[in-house]
Amino acid sequence: MSEFEGLVAAVTGGASGIGLATARLLAAKGARVAVLDLKPDDVPEPLAGFRCDVSSDDEARSAVDAVAERFGRLDVLVNNAGIGAQGDVTANSDDEWHRVFDVNVVGMVRLTRAALPHLKASPSAVVVNTCSIAAWAGLPARALYSATKGAVLSLTLAMATDHLPDRVRVNCVCPGTADTPWVGRLLDTAADPAAERDALAARQPMGRLVTAEEVANAIAYLASPLSSSTTGTALAVDGGMYGLRPRGP
Numbered sequence: 001m002s003e004f005e006g007l008v009a010a011v012t013g014g015a016s017g018i019g020l021a022t023a024r025l026l027a028a029k030g031a032r033v034a035v036l037d038l039k040p041d042d043v044p045e046p047l048a049g050f051r052c053d054v055s056s057d058d059e060a061r062s063a064v065d066a067v068a069e070r071f072g073r074l075d076v077l078v079n080n081a082g083i084g085a086q087g088d089v090t091a092n093s094d095d096e097w098h099r100v101f102d103v104n105v106v107g108m109v110r111l112t113r114a115a116l117p118h119l120k121a122s123p124s125a126v127v128v129n130t131c132s133i134a135a136w137a138g139l140p141a142r143a144l145y146s147a148t149k150g151a152v153l154s155l156t157l158a159m160a161t162d163h164l165p166d167r168v169r170v171n172c173v174c175p176g177t178a179d180t181p182w183v184g185r186l187l188d189t190a191a192d193p194a195a196e197r198d199a200l201a202a203r204q205p206m207g208r209l210v211t212a213e214e215v216a217n218a219i220a221y222l223a224s225p226l227s228s229s230t231t232g233t234a235l236a237v238d239g240g241m242y243g244l245r246p247r248g249p
């Protein structure tokens with residue numbers, strides 16, 4: 001498959017997990033792929049790593065400029081970098097609320113702002129944001145994280161509306177719990193990691209964690225001409241967690 005032949009994609013947080021699976025898939029489908037991450041040196045060939053902390057406007061702008069200079073264009077932006085936070089609404093300080101919003105939400109704004117001039121020049125311009133089932137599932141002990149992903153959902157709709165005249169499509173994916181290094185780190189802190197993993201899997205009707213590659217498939221679909229009529233939508237990749245949730249009588 002080569003539906004990305006000739007196109008250039010930038011994937012934030014592409015050095016690990018969902019971002020890495022996405023970067024690899026887009027490259028396998030013909031794109032030249034830039035990974036924008038805190039750890040650009042970890043990125044395997046043929047991906048090109050660029051240093052970028054999405055919480056810095058200077059770094060966002062210089063990374064996007066470096067990608068455009070290296071490849072001569074930018075067609076696909078995958079805003080995927082994100083960090084977690086645990087606990088109910090009493091668990092995190094104001095500084096932590098600002099910090100997680102700064103990475104998970106404003107980070108997407110910074111990258112999109114920097115990328116828009118290049119995207120507007122592309123006949124195949126797309127932004128895909130990595131949201132989460134946390135945006136709408138009311139997950140326990142995830143108040144701050146869920147609030148950031150609710151904001152990502154709303155931001156996706158706003159961006160899709162505002163950039164319709166620019167012919168830039170904007171969509172998001174909402175993964176359920178996915179088997180990535182992030183979740184591995186979370187499990188390592190549990191009293192009984194195996195039991196905690198089983199509990200996370202059981203929460204999803206399919207009874208298993210989602211794979212990073214399954215989320216990457218959904219991102220690639222939304223980034224490709226296969227979804228050319230789709231903008232302002234959220235695609236759940238969650239083992240049925242949202243669609244098959246228990247409903248009242």
Ligand code: NAD
Nearest residue numbers: 013015016017018038053054081082132175177178180182
């Ligand atoms: P991960 O920790 O495996 O990878 C995250 C990557 O983002 C890392 O390479 C890290 O270096 C990078 N990163 C972190 N902060 C950054 C910053 N400030 N600037 C640039 N890069 C930064 O995580 P993952 O599980 O692959 O998660 C990726 C995205 O998917 C996140 O937005 C997360 O909220 C979302 N998500 C994950 C799950 C899950 O269960 N894993 C579920 C729903 C949504």
